[in-house]
Amino acid sequence: MNQNFTNDIIDALSIDCLIFGFQDSKLEILLVKHAEGIIKGSWALPGGWVMYNENIDDAAYRILNELTGVHHLYLEQLHAFGDVERYPGKRVITIAYIALTKPENYQLIPGFTASDAKWVDVKKIRELPYDHKLILNAGLENLKRKVRYEPIGFNLLPEKFTLLQLQELYEAILDIKLDKPNFRRKIMNMNLLISCNEKQKGVSHRAAKLYRFDKEVYDNLTKKGFNFEL
Amino acid sequence: MNQNFTNDIIDALSIDCLIFGFQDSKLEILLVKHAEGIIKGSWALPGGWVMYNENIDDAAYRILNELTGVHHLYLEQLHAFGDVERYPGKRVITIAYIALTKPENYQLIPGFTASDAKWVDVKKIRELPYDHKLILNAGLENLKRKVRYEPIGFNLLPEKFTLLQLQELYEAILDIKLDKPNFRRKIMNMNLLISCNEKQKGVSHRAAKLYRFDKEVYDNLTKKGFNFEL
DNA sequence: GATCTTGTTGTCAAATTGACTATAAGGTAG
DNA sequence: CTACCTTATAGTCAATTTGACAACAAGATC
Numbered sequence: 001m002n003q004n005f006t007n008d009i010i011d012a013l014s015i016d017c018l019i020f021g022f023q024d025s026k027l028e029i030l031l032v033k034h035a036e037g038i039i040k041g042s043w044a045l046p047g048g049w050v051m052y053n054e055n056i057d058d059a060a061y062r063i064l065n066e067l068t069g070v071h072h073l074y075l076e077q078l079h080a081f082g083d084v085e086r087y088p089g090k091r092v093i094t095i096a097y098i099a100l101t102k103p104e105n106y107q108l109i110p111g112f113t114a115s116d117a118k119w120v121d122v123k124k125i126r127e128l129p130y131d132h133k134l135i136l137n138a139g140l141e142n143l144k145r146k147v148r149y150e151p152i153g154f155n156l157l158p159e160k161f162t163l164l165q166l167q168e169l170y171e172a173i174l175d176i177k178l179d180k181p182n183f184r185r186k187i188m189n190m191n192l193l194i195s196c197n198e199k200q201k202g203v204s205h206r207a208a209k210l211y212r213f214d215k216e217v218y219d220n221l222t223k224k225g226f227n228f229e230l
Numbered sequence: 231m232n233q234n235f236t237n238d239i240i241d242a243l244s245i246d247c248l249i250f251g252f253q254d255s256k257l258e259i260l261l262v263k264h265a266e267g268i269i270k271g272s273w274a275l276p277g278g279w280v281m282y283n284e285n286i287d288d289a290a291y292r293i294l295n296e297l298t299g300v301h302h303l304y305l306e307q308l309h310a311f312g313d314v315e316r317y318p319g320k321r322v323i324t325i326a327y328i329a330l331t332k333p334e335n336y337q338l339i340p341g342f343t344a345s346d347a348k349w350v351d352v353k354k355i356r357e358l359p360y361d362h363k364l365i366l367n368a369g370l371e372n373l374k375r376k377v378r379y380e381p382i383g384f385n386l387l388p389e390k391f392t393l394l395q396l397q398e399l400y401e402a403i404l405d406i407k408l409d410k411p412n413f414r415r416k417i418m419n420m421n422l423l424i425s426c427n428e429k430q431k432g433v434s435h436r437a438a439k440l441y442r443f444d445k446e447v448y449d450n451l452t453k454k455g456f457n458f459e460l
Numbered sequence: 461g462a463t464c465t466t467g468t469t470g471t472c473a474a475a476t477t478g479a480c481t482a483t484a485a486g487g488t489a490g
Numbered sequence: 491c492t493a494c495c496t497t498a499t500a501g502t503c504a505a506t507t508t509g510a511c512a513a514c515a516a517g518a519t520c
C-alpha cells in the first residue's frame with residue numbers, strides 16, 4: 001500500500017514547493033531542472049506526486065527533500081491550484097507550499113526526478129512551466145501580506161545580522177525603500193532584537209552592531225501578530 | 231466526460247464550504263443535513279465531489295448551490311485538508327472555501343445530497359463530522375486575521391447599517407469588546423462610510439444614523455489593505 | 461417629567477509617525 | 491597622516507493617532 005496517486009487510484013494530486021531564500025540582499029527561490037516527464041530539461045518549482053498513504057504536509061517535505069536535499073524547514077500551505085487546463089493532458093490538482101530559509105545552509109543535492117537545483121533571483125524570473133508563475137506570484141503576494149503582521153527574518157537571515165540586513169530583507173520583499181532611522185526605531189521598539197555586543201567584520205566602512213532575534217518575543221509576535229506599517 | 235472524481239479516476243477530491251453570516255449580532259455558519267452516505271442524518275459543512283472537467287473554484291459554487299440554493303457570493307479558497315485518516319475508509323482530500331454573506335438574502339433550498347440546511351451560531355457548535363471542526367476553526371482564524379487588514383462588512387451587513395452594527399460585527403469576529411467612541415472615530419477617518427441621511431426605525435431608544443459603504447473606497451482598501459488595530 | 465438606553469461629540473495626555481539633521485566610526489586614497 | 495568616503499547610530503520636532511474617558515443628545519418607557 002505505498003501506491004502513488006500517479007499510478008493506481010489518482011493521477012491528480014501533486015505538491016509544488018515555493019522555497020524563498022535571501023542572499024546578497026536579494027530574494028530568491030529554489031528551482032529544479034526536470035530530468036524526465038513532459039517538461040524534461042526545464043527549470044520549475046520542485047514538485048511531485050502525493051502518495052496514497054501520506055499526509056499532504058508530509059508529502060511536501062518528502063518531495064522537497066528528494067528533489068533538492070533541502071530539509072528541516074517550516075513549510076506552510078499556500079494555496080491549491082486546480083484549473084482544468086493547468087496541466088497538459090491530465091487533470092492534476094496541485095497544492096503549493098511555501099517556506100523561508102537560508103540558502104547558505106544547504107548544499108543542494110538534486111535527486112529523483114530532478115537533474116539539477118539552484119537558487120534564482122525572483123526578479124529575474126520571466127516564465128515558468130505549467131502555472132508555476134502564477135504560483136510564484138501568489139507566493140510573493142502572500143509574503144508581502146505576511147510581513148505586515150508577523151515577524152519574518154528568523155528563517156531567512158543568519159543567526160547574527162545587522163539592522164541594515166533586516167531592512168534590506170523588508171525592502172526586497174515589499175519592493176520599496178525604507179527610511180533607515182525610522183526602520184531602526186520601529187523595530188527596536190518591538191523588543192524583538194537582542195544585541196550580540198559584537199560587530200560586523202570585514203566591511204570597508206564603520207562596522208554595524210550585530211543582533212539576533214529574541215526567540216520568545218518572536219514566537220509570541222508570530223502567534224499574536226503585530227502591525228508593521230512601513 | 232462529466233465523470234465525477236468519485237467514480238472513475240479519483241475518489242479523493244472534495245470541496246467543503248464555510249459560509250459565514252451575521253444575524254442578531256451573532257456570527258453564524260451554514261450547515262446541511264446529509265441525506266445519504268456514511269454520516270446520513272448528521273449536520274455538516276456543505277460539501278461534495280469535484281468533477282473531472284471542472285475548475286475547483288467552479289466546483290465550490292456548484293456544490294454550495296446544489297446543496298443549499300445559495301448563489302452569487304464571493305467564495306475564496308481557505309485551505310486544503312489532506313490528512314490520510316481524515317475521511318473513513320477512503321483517501322479524500324478536501325479543499326475548503328470560505329465566504330461572507332447575508333443570511334436574510336437567501337431562502338435555503340436543500341437539494342442533492344442534503345435533506346435540510348440551516349444557519350447555526352458559531353459559538354454553539356460543539357462538534358462536526360470528519361475534520362469539519364478543524365476547518366471551521368481555520369476559517370475563524372482566517373477571519374480574525376482578515377478583519378485587521380481588509381475592510382469587511384460589505385457582504386455581511388445590510389445595505390444600510392448603523393455604526394453599532396458594524397462594531398458588533400467586529401466584536402463577534404474578534405470575540406472582544408470595543409470602545410464605542412474610538413471605534414467610531416477610527417472607522418470614520420477611513421472615509422469608508424457614507425451617511426444615508428436617514429435614521430434607524432422601530433427601536434426603543436434614540437435612533438442611530440444609517441450608513442452605507444463607499445464602494446470605491448471599499449474596493450480600494452480591499453486591494454491595498456489597511457490597518458485596523460483594535 | 462424622571463429615567464433608561466443608546467447615539468454622538470469632545471477632551472486630553474501619551475504614544476507613534478514621518479521627515480529630517482547631526483554626529484560617530486571606521487576604512488581608503490592621496 | 492589627513493581628507494573624505496561610506497555606513498552606523500542618535501536625536502529633533504511637528505503632526506498625527508491612540509486610549510481612556512466625560513459629557514451631552516435624543517428618543518422611548520415608566
